[in-house]
Amino acid sequence: MPNSGSPATSAPRSDDARTRRGARIAVAxxxxxxxxxxxxxxxxxxxxxxxxxxxxxxxxTVLA
Incomplete structure (x- = not known):
């Protein structure tokens, strides 16, 4: 019997993970x-x- 819930979501792609990691590093x-x-x-x-x-x-003087 098929599951009647939400469609299965795939794991995040490695490109998305790299983009998020790069963005976090840039913000840091x-x-x-x-x-x-x-x-x-x-x-x-x-x-x-x-x-x-x-x-x-x-x-x-400091701000100039």
């Missing part, structure tokens, strides 16, 4: 890069505030 690289950029920005702002004082000049 973007997230890591963004986090590293924020850490460096905070470090530079703190170092610039030692030279210029805690002013908008220090922030503007």
């Amino acid at each position: 690289c973007f997230v890591t890069s963004g986090f590293a950029g924020l850490v460096y920005e905070v470090c530079w702002i703190r170092m610039a505030s030692l030279v210029f004082g805690s002013t908008t000049i220090a922030l503007s």
Whole structure:
């Protein structure tokens, strides 16, 4: 007697799995890069505030 449920689904193709894995790696690289950029920005702002004082000049220098 045939199964009356939904049609059988095949396993995902290896191309789809590679595409998903590649996309996850790319997203992980973007997230890591963004986090590293924020850490460096905070470090530079703190170092610039030692030279210029805690002013908008220090922030503007780092962001420029």
